[in-house]
Amino acid sequence: MMDKERLLKTIDEKKGVLLYFQGEHCNVCHALRPKLLDAFARHFPQIESVVVDAASNADIAAHFGVFSIPTAIVFLDGKEFARVGRNLSIPALIDQIKRPYEILTSSS
Numbered sequence: 347m348m349d350k351e352r353l354l355k356t357i358d359e360k361k362g363v364l365l366y367f368q369g370e371h372c373n374v375c376h377a378l379r380p381k382l383l384d385a386f387a388r389h390f391p392q393i394e395s396v397v398v399d400a401a402s403n404a405d406i407a408a409h410f411g412v413f414s415i416p417t418a419i420v421f422l423d424g425k426e427f428a429r430v431g432r433n434l435s436i437p438a439l440i441d442q443i444k445r446p447y448e449i450l451t452s453s454s
Contacts, residue, residue, distance in 0.1 A: 350403075350405055350406050350409060353365075353396065353398075353406060356394065356396070357421045357424055358424050360392075360393075360394050360421075361392050361393070361422070361423060361450055361451060362390060362392055362393035362394065362420065362421060362422050362423075362447065362450065363393060363394050363395075363396060363420070363421045364382075364383075364386050364390075364393050364394070364395045364396065364418060364419070364420050364421075365396050365398055365410065365418065365419045365420075365421070366379060366382060366383070366395065366396070366397045366398065366416065366417075366418050367398050367399075367400045367407055367410075367412045367415050367416060367417040367418075367419075368397060368398070368399060368400065368415055368416050369399065369400055369401055369415045369416075370399060370401060370402075372415050372416065374416060375415055375416040378416055378434070378436075379397065379416075381436055382418060382434075382436055382439075383395050383397075385436050385440055389440050389443075389444065389447075390443065390447050392447075392451050393420070393447070400412060400415050400417075412431075414431055414432060415431075416431065416432070416434065417429070417430070417431040417432075418430050418431070418434055418439065420439070420443055422443070422446055422447065422450055423450055427443065427446060428442050428443060
């Protein structure tokens with residue numbers, strides 16, 4: 347896990363970043379994590395995925411306004427583009443990001 351400053355720098359420098367906030371004792375978080383990370387790796391290879399344990403990184407969770415888990419936040423070109431929590435739908439999130447991601451990465 348990275349510290350807050352390094353995480354903010356990563357968000358600023360990468361074309362895309364997925365922040366996935368989870369908890370150590372959250373069964374939903376642990377069940378959803380591999381599915382979400384796999385879907386992003388397949389559909390959005392230029393988006394870096396970062397998993398954050400919300401309890402042990404309370405400063406990072408507070409900075410991003412995360413007060414419930416699981417929460418996924420997608421940044422495109424340094425800006426927050428999507429935020430979903432609790433009952434997040436991976437297919438819906440993929441659909442929401444697909445077109446902006448294609449536009450963002452078409453110049454690379």
